[in-house]
Every structure is written in structure tokens, then in C-alpha cells.
Amino acid sequence: MPETDTASPTAPKAEGRVARRQRRNRAALIAAARAIMAEKGVDAATMLEIAERADVGAGTVYNYFKSKDELALAVLESLMQELAMRIETVTDTFEDPAQVYAFGIRTVLDTATTDPRWQQMLPRSEVIADALFRCMGPFAIRDLTNAVAAGRFRATDPALVWRLSCHAIIGVSLAITEGRQSADSKVPIIARLLAMAGIEGDGAEELAARPLPDLPSIQALPVGSAP
Amino acid sequence: MPETDTASPTAPKAEGRVARRQRRNRAALIAAARAIMAEKGVDAATMLEIAERADVGAGTVYNYFKSKDELALAVLESLMQELAMRIETVTDTFEDPAQVYAFGIRTVLDTATTDPRWQQMLPRSEVIADALFRCMGPFAIRDLTNAVAAGRFRATDPALVWRLSCHAIIGVSLAITEGRQSADSKVPIIARLLAMAGIEGDGAEELAARPLPDLPSIQALPVGSAP
DNA sequence: CTCAAAGTTGACGAATATTCATTTTCTTGC
DNA sequence: GCAAGAAAATGAATATTCGTCAACTTTGAG
Numbered sequence: 001m002p003e004t005d006t007a008s009p010t011a012p013k014a015e016g017r018v019a020r021r022q023r024r025n026r027a028a029l030i031a032a033a034r035a036i037m038a039e040k041g042v043d044a045a046t047m048l049e050i051a052e053r054a055d056v057g058a059g060t061v062y063n064y065f066k067s068k069d070e071l072a073l074a075v076l077e078s079l080m081q082e083l084a085m086r087i088e089t090v091t092d093t094f095e096d097p098a099q100v101y102a103f104g105i106r107t108v109l110d111t112a113t114t115d116p117r118w119q120q121m122l123p124r125s126e127v128i129a130d131a132l133f134r135c136m137g138p139f140a141i142r143d144l145t146n147a148v149a150a151g152r153f154r155a156t157d158p159a160l161v162w163r164l165s166c167h168a169i170i171g172v173s174l175a176i177t178e179g180r181q182s183a184d185s186k187v188p189i190i191a192r193l194l195a196m197a198g199i200e201g202d203g204a205e206e207l208a209a210r211p212l213p214d215l216p217s218i219q220a221l222p223v224g225s226a227p
Numbered sequence: 228m229p230e231t232d233t234a235s236p237t238a239p240k241a242e243g244r245v246a247r248r249q250r251r252n253r254a255a256l257i258a259a260a261r262a263i264m265a266e267k268g269v270d271a272a273t274m275l276e277i278a279e280r281a282d283v284g285a286g287t288v289y290n291y292f293k294s295k296d297e298l299a300l301a302v303l304e305s306l307m308q309e310l311a312m313r314i315e316t317v318t319d320t321f322e323d324p325a326q327v328y329a330f331g332i333r334t335v336l337d338t339a340t341t342d343p344r345w346q347q348m349l350p351r352s353e354v355i356a357d358a359l360f361r362c363m364g365p366f367a368i369r370d371l372t373n374a375v376a377a378g379r380f381r382a383t384d385p386a387l388v389w390r391l392s393c394h395a396i397i398g399v400s401l402a403i404t405e406g407r408q409s410a411d412s413k414v415p416i417i418a419r420l421l422a423m424a425g426i427e428g429d430g431a432e433e434l435a436a437r438p439l440p441d442l443p444s445i446q447a448l449p450v451g452s453a454p
Numbered sequence: 455c456t457c458a459a460a461g462t463t464g465a466c467g468a469a470t471a472t473t474c475a476t477t478t479t480c481t482t483g484c
Numbered sequence: 485g486c487a488a489g490a491a492a493a494t495g496a497a498t499a500t501t502c503g504t505c506a507a508c509t510t511t512g513a514g
Contacts, residue, residue, distance in 0.1 A: 284466040
């Protein structure tokens with residue numbers, strides 16, 4: 001009769017012992033890193049301290065995360081996961097889309113910028129992109145769709161399109177909150193997106209300026225967790 | 228009346244003291260690295276040991292070389308510098324270009340492959356590219372010229388063309404000496420070159436196969452030391 | 455020209471991130 | 485159960501970074 005799972009050295013179950021240990025280690029590492037990074041800042045947190053707090057060897061961390069940056073990003077994701085839920089819950093009651101947008105950005109930045117390193121990583125966060133995307137979605141997606149329709153992307157890889165749109169939205173958001181642009185100016189999302197895709201010059205400008213046909217927005221794109 | 232330069236604390240001369248010290252450090256580092264790497268292999272040579280032998284601090288090495296790899300490459304260059312002269316001197320007396328070629332490759336590989344890391348770096352060596360280029364020059368340059376004429380490169384940057392041709396020659400040389408291709412089979416230099424330029428598929432194949440107009444070889448390209 | 459202050463550049467090495475050969479833990483096939 | 489093999493953990497060894505300091509250069513006033 002197997003108890004919880006503390007002392008049964010021969011019970012692989014559906015999920016083997018290795019898988020379980022790995023999940024524990026990964027979670028412990030993120031938790032340890034989150035605590036230490038929150039306390040001392042991302043840069044001052046050392047990999048050794050994190051490993052010790054998570055009760056694994058120094059080298060083991062690198063079986064789970066390629067680098068300190070990747071670990072920090074995982075921590076950011078974990079922070080954002082919670083935040084995203086809260087944002088959605090609250091903004092559910094809002095009526096003005098502009099307010100939804102403003103609230104989301106404000107909240108994210110207030111939280112994420114505890115440490116400058118995290119702000120820097122923000123554009124790479126899948127979770128926060130996801131959350132913001134749910135607020136901004138239809139608007140941004142229409143612009144992206146038009147860019148694809150204009151023929152600059154081969155939209156064969158939905159994951160790429162998805163990722164690009166997330167990055168574009170985050171980028172624009174940051175630009176706005178940094179005060180470089182006012183929120184109601186017409187932000188050239190397409191140009192930004194093209195730039196992020198590495199397409200610059202070579203007709204990108206004209207393309208971005210081309211008037212947009214009024215395609216219907218694509219609600220059907222995968223909005224769930226990252227691929 | 229300034230003596231040699233041992234005890235004159237206020238004589239900057241044409242070349243300042245800093246510049247002199249830097250040259251000494253750089254040379255000492257390469258010499259130390261060359262000795263240690265030759266003795267124990269590139270991988271087993273530690274940066275600390277090299278720094279100590281060169282009589283500088285551990286971190287100082289990184290003021291001169293971005294990484295251990297770059298230092299190893301500098302050592303390879305220094306090895307090849309000597310080798311290149313010897314090759315040229317000897318092959319001066321050869322009459323058959325094929326012999327020149329064979330001798331050059333053979334000699335380079337015999338020396339450079341002391342350590343596998345160096346063989347791996349060979350294609351990045353400017354000096355050996357230069358040396359081999361002088362042997363193979365006219366032949367390889369003609370092929371390159373045709374590739375340019377075929378319109379795949381904008382040949383606006385001579386340095387790029389030069390670099391590419393060096394890489395192509397080294398790459399082909401290695402392929403031959405590694406026994407993957409016999410020396411007298413028609414090696415697809417252009418295809419290799421295009422691949423190294425990052426141009427693959429997308430018409431590169433057809434281009435490589437296109438029959439070559441018999442352009443005159445360009446002897447006037449800069450063959451001196453790397454730009 | 456001489457000197458001192460301010461500014462620049464490079465050296466330093468302790469601190470830290472990352473790698474890698476070895477050891478431990480788990481899985482698989484009998 | 486057990487042995488062979490695979491996967492993961494380990495931490496000592498190593499590469500690399502970074503704040504600090506010293507050497508040198510420049511500036512400007514006497």
C-alpha cells in the first residue's frame with residue numbers, strides 16, 4: 001500500500017521517480033531564485049547560493065537552465081503567471097479598452113521593474129506577452145494580419161507570427177510607458193514588427209505606410225500557453 | 228641623451244611607454260600560450276598558467292584577447308606566420324603548381340594539427356589563408372570571379388570577397404586532405420563558397436552548376452597581409 | 455617650463471558563472 | 485532480484501567579469 005510517496009523505492013507509477021525529482025528540482029530552483037533575486041536583486045544573486053537554497057549541486061542548475069539569464073527569465077515568468085491572472089480578473093470589470101490596456105501595462109511594469117534586469121527581459125516573457133495580448137489582442141492582430149497579407153512574411157509558421165506579435169506588443173508597451181510616445185498617438189506597430197523580424201529598409205518603410213485593408217480580426221490564433 | 232630605454236621615466240619618445248608595455252604584454256602572452264599549448268595541448272593549457280608565465284594578472288589577458296579561443300587563434304597565426312614563409316621559400320623552386328599546392332597543404336596540416344583545436348581553427352586563420360592563397364591564387368580567384376559575375380554577391384566590398392575566397396580555399400583544402408574528396412576531382416568551390424556566405428538552396432545549386440565563362444584571372448586583388 | 459589636479463586607460467585578482475570528468479541514481483532486460 | 489546501461493547529480497577546476505586601483509596623460513595656472 002503506497003503511502004503519499006515518501007518511502008516507496010520501487011513504485012514508478014505513471015510518472016517515474018526521475019520525472020518527479022526533476023519537477024521538484026526545477027520548482028525548487030525557481031522558488032529559490034525568486035526569493036533570492038527578489039531580496040538582493042538579480043545580479044547580486046549568485047548561482048551557488050541559489051543552488052544551495054534549492055538543495056542541489058552547483059552544476060545541476062545547468063541541467064535545468066542553460067544560463068543565469070535563462071533562470072532569471074523563468075523566475076520572471078513565474079512572477080508574471082500570477083500577475084496575469086490578477087490582471088485578467090480585475091480588468092474583466094472594465095468597460096473602456098483603453099483603461100484595460102493602461103491598467104495592464106502599469107501593473108506589469110510596477111511589478112517587473114523591481115530589478116532592472118527584469119525590465120530588460122520583459123520583451124522575452126511569454127507569459128506577460130500572453131496576458132497583454134489578451135487585452136490588446138484584436139487590435140494588434142489586425143495590424144499583423146495586414147503585414148502578412150502585404151506579403152512580407154511567409155506566414156507558414158504560426159508560432160513565429162505569434163511570437164512576433166507578442167514582441168511587438170511588449171515593445172510598443174514599453175515605449176509608451178517610458179514616455180517616448182503618448183498612448184493615443186498612432187503607434188506604428190507594423191514598422192516595429194518588421195524591424196523586430198530583422199526586415200529593415202528594403203521597402204519596409206513603404207510597406208508600413210501602405211493603407212490597411214479592413215480585414216476581419218483573427219480571433220482563432222492560439223492564445224494559450226506558449227508552444 | 229636617452230639611453231636604450233631602461234631608466235628614463237620621462238621620455239615618451241615616438242612610441243609611448245604604454246604602447247611599448249602593451250606590445251610586450253601581447254607578445255609575452257602569445258609566446259607563453261604558444262609554449263604551454265604546444266606542450267600540453269590547447270584545452271589543457273589554462274588561462275591562469277598562461278597569465279602567470281607571461282607575468283600579467285589573470286584578468287589582464289582579457290584586455291588583449293576576448294576569449295581563450297581568440298588567444299589560441301593568435302597563437303595559430305604566429306605559428307603559421309613562420310610556416311608560411313618557409314612554404315613560400317621552398318615552393319619557389321617548384322615548377323608544377325599541383326606540387327606547390329600539395330606541399331603547402333601537407334606542411335600546414337602537419338604543423339597545425341598538433342592539437343585538434345587548431346585544426347578546427349584553421350579555416351579562421353588569415354595568415355595560412357594568405358599563404359595557401361598565394362599557391363592556389365589564380366585558380367581559385369577565377370571561380371570566385373565567376374560567382375561574383377553571376378550576380379550572387381554585390382562585389383562592392385573587396386575585403387569581403389577576399390575573406391570569402393580565403394575561407395573557400397581553406398575549406399576545400401581541409402576537405403581534400405581529410406580524404407573526403409580526391410585532389411583531382413572537380414571540387415565545387417563555388418558551391419562551398421556560397422554556403423559559407425550563408426547562401427544555400429534558393430538557386431545556389433543551379434548557380435554553382437552553371438558553366439563558367441572563361442574570364443581572365445584577377446591577379447590584382449590585394450594579396451598582402453589581412454585588412 | 456614646472457607642477458598639481460583632473461581625467462583616462464589599463465592592470466589586477468577576488469568573485470562568479472560555467473564546464474566536465476566522475477559518481478550516483480534510476481531504468482531495462484534477463 | 486541482478487547486471488548492464490542510461491540519465492542525472494555532483495563539485496572541483498576553469499574561464500570570464502567587474503569593481504578598484506595605479507600608472508600615465510592632459511590641462512591649466514603660476
